[in-house]
Amino acid sequence: MTSQPQPHQSFWHRLLDAKITRRSVLGTAAASAAAITLPVAFSDAQAAANNGAPIKADPTTLKPQTVAPFRPIDPTRADTLTLPAGYRFQVLAPWGETFTADGREMGFNHDFVGYFPVDMLEGGQSATDALLTINHEYVNPLFVGGNTKERTPAQIKKEMESVGVSVVRVSKEGQSWKVMPDARNRRIDAMTKIELTGPVRGTAPVKGATVVSGTVGNCSGGQTPWGTLLTCEENVDGYAKAWEGSGYEAMHQGWVTEIDPFDPDWMPKKRTAMGRFRHENAAVTLAQDGRVVVYMGDDMQDACIYKFISRGKYNPSNRAANRDLLAEGDLYVANFGNGSWVLLDYAQNKKLQEAKSSDGKPLFASQAEVLADARSSALAIGGTPVDRPEDIEIHPRTGEVYAALTNNSKHGNYFGHIIKFRENKDDFTALTFLWEVFAYGGPQSGFASPDNLVFDPYGNLWMVTDNSDLGTNPIKAYHGNNAMFFLPTEGPNAGEAYRFAVGPTDAEMTGPVFSPDGKTLFVSVQHPGEDSESLDKLTSNFAAAAGSKTPRPTLVAIEGFPGWTA
Ligand code: FEO
Ligand code: CA
Ligand code: CA
Ligand code: CA
Numbered sequence: 001m002t003s004q005p006q007p008h009q010s011f012w013h014r015l016l017d018a019k020i021t022r023r024s025v026l027g028t029a030a031a032s033a034a035a036i037t038l039p040v041a042f043s044d045a046q047a048a049a050n051n052g053a054p055i056k057a058d059p060t061t062l063k064p065q066t067v068a069p070f071r072p073i074d075p076t077r078a079d080t081l082t083l084p085a086g087y088r089f090q091v092l093a094p095w096g097e098t099f100t101a102d103g104r105e106m107g108f109n110h111d112f113v114g115y116f117p118v119d120m121l122e123g124g125q126s127a128t129d130a131l132l133t134i135n136h137e138y139v140n141p142l143f144v145g146g147n148t149k150e151r152t153p154a155q156i157k158k159e160m161e162s163v164g165v166s167v168v169r170v171s172k173e174g175q176s177w178k179v180m181p182d183a184r185n186r187r188i189d190a191m192t193k194i195e196l197t198g199p200v201r202g203t204a205p206v207k208g209a210t211v212v213s214g215t216v217g218n219c220s221g222g223q224t225p226w227g228t229l230l231t232c233e234e235n236v237d238g239y240a241k242a243w244e245g246s247g248y249e250a251m252h253q254g255w256v257t258e259i260d261p262f263d264p265d266w267m268p269k270k271r272t273a274m275g276r277f278r279h280e281n282a283a284v285t286l287a288q289d290g291r292v293v294v295y296m297g298d299d300m301q302d303a304c305i306y307k308f309i310s311r312g313k314y315n316p317s318n319r320a321a322n323r324d325l326l327a328e329g330d331l332y333v334a335n336f337g338n339g340s341w342v343l344l345d346y347a348q349n350k351k352l353q354e355a356k357s358s359d360g361k362p363l364f365a366s367q368a369e370v371l372a373d374a375r376s377s378a379l380a381i382g383g384t385p386v387d388r389p390e391d392i393e394i395h396p397r398t399g400e401v402y403a404a405l406t407n408n409s410k411h412g413n414y415f416g417h418i419i420k421f422r423e424n425k426d427d428f429t430a431l432t433f434l435w436e437v438f439a440y441g442g443p444q445s446g447f448a449s450p451d452n453l454v455f456d457p458y459g460n461l462w463m464v465t466d467n468s469d470l471g472t473n474p475i476k477a478y479h480g481n482n483a484m485f486f487l488p489t490e491g492p493n494a495g496e497a498y499r500f501a502v503g504p505t506d507a508e509m510t511g512p513v514f515s516p517d518g519k520t521l522f523v524s525v526q527h528p529g530e531d532s533e534s535l536d537k538l539t540s541n542f543a544a545a546a547g548s549k550t551p552r553p554t555l556v557a558i559e560g561f562p563g564w565t566a
Contacts, residue, residue, distance in 0.1 A: 050514050052225070075446075099166070111136065112281075116229075163322075184261060188259060196255075197327040198327050216233060217253060230256050230284065251372065256430050264328070288429075301410050346370045405417055440489060464509040514561075525554060
């Protein structure tokens with residue numbers, strides 16, 4: 001670490017003095033975008049916004065819009081999705097709906113949504129026709145299978161079929177969206193065959209496995225510039241007990257899994273080079289030299305923020321090669337005490353070689369063991385434990401990296417906050433950075449427990465909250481149900497939070513992503529009615545099917561936005 005260059009104290013101020021309100025590398029990004037032919041025709045800056053989903057507008061030419069395009073709403077405890085005047089929502093792809101040719105149903109508890117324009121591989125950015133990927137984070141046994149006592153093999157099978165990822169074609173006709181038949185519609189669930197790639201493949205920590213079963217705990221994620229999904233396996237430990245007898249192996253979970261929505265024949269890949277931890281998200285961008293950089297959080301109290309840098313470089317005309325880019329690379333952890341990225345490398349780092357457990361045994365004997373327990377490795381080499389990192393996103397105009405630290409009751413951070421950091425010389429491969437707090441949760445700002453983030457191309461941040469103690473915790477009486485907020489990042493209102501949407505009872509909203517024209521906001525409504533005691537005592541009826549009162553997790557399409565305007 002001492003051999004790494006230290007940031008100059010004046011770096012941040014030099015940038016401000018030069019009045020660089022736009023990211024200096026945007027010029028590079030725009031230039032390289034112009035040089036890109038097919039199959040990907042958007043700049044790395046655009047790729048970084050909107051979860052990596054394409055945006056038609058060019059953030060380098062858009063005028064900043066720092067005022068909310070809506071009249072902010074008040075907190076409410078209503079059991080519906082409440083929106084500002086002029087906005088409306090449509091239930092799309094709810095849990096249980098059949099959507100594949102072979103009769104598979106949409107999974108439970110929708111989370112991250114990837115928007116892949118159906119014409120993306122031909123360079124298009126359709127705003128009305130797409131393959132969506134929907135993460136299904138976990139199940140509530142009360143609703144899925146109906147058995148909350150003892151899990152039968154049938155109940156376990158039902159649950160294993162209800163998690164993972166859905167790939168679903170949707171198109172817009174007039175003002176509404178609908179699910180369309182498509183040969184690529186499919187489920188990737190807890191039993192789908194997935195290949196392990198990278199340094200941990202075939203090694204002891206994964207019991208020698210090269211192909212494993214399934215993906216679970218699919219929380220947030222990201223999209224790559226070559227049109228694949230990165231789905232993040234977050235809470236994976238409870239299933240060994242819940243699904244006893246199913247062959248579930250926890251060490252085969254807890255990775256980032258890459259899925260090609262366009263190619264059902266391509267076996268999904270677990271990217272072990274990106275480490276094993278409670279993967280919340282994957283914010284993908286391209287460095288100036290073409291390497292792929294991915295920012296990731298480990299959502300646990302006192303866990304760390306990571307950065308992965310691919311060994312190979314992105315080649316806009318070789319999609320097949322790009323699909324292998326995340327197999328090999330370097331994993332770094334953030335040290336917020338001195339603004340540095342520290343490499344998790346067993347061969348180079350004596351601290352990893354010498355790390356001991358509390359009973360004096362060596363913690364690691366190989367790079368595979370380091371990556372398979374990235375959290376312990378990171379803490380052993382000076383990674384800073386932070387307050388439950390949830391989503392991370394890259395500002396499309398400045399290149400600053402924003403991270404939601406949702407809360408940490410261990411240190412009295414009950415409301416959470418959002419930080420931002422800026423890589424040295426705006427180079428995503430830099431090993432030093434400066435950081436600051438962007439916004440604090442609490443009654444003074446109106447939000448608590450920030451979770452998923454998404455940027456629009458103006459650089460405004462859209463954020464959803466994830467509190468599980470609303471209605472019971474008096475310190476959160478101000479909050480109403482979990483909500484979605486709009487936060488300008490430039491101008492006099494930077495960091496102020498304006499309430500855009502309030503979710504139904506017991507729900508959180510997850511996975512927001514805009515259509516490329518900015519006219520539709522897709523967002524998941526996860527676990528409405530989660531605290532229901534029984535099917536007779538439901539706390540929510542949100543998105544219930546006709547003739548039923550049982551709430552359904554669902555994707556919603558929110559309309560009423562003007563679209564991106566110059
Ligand atoms: Fe699944 Fe950390 O939220
Ligand atoms: Ca989350
Ligand atoms: Ca996001
Ligand atoms: Ca969460």
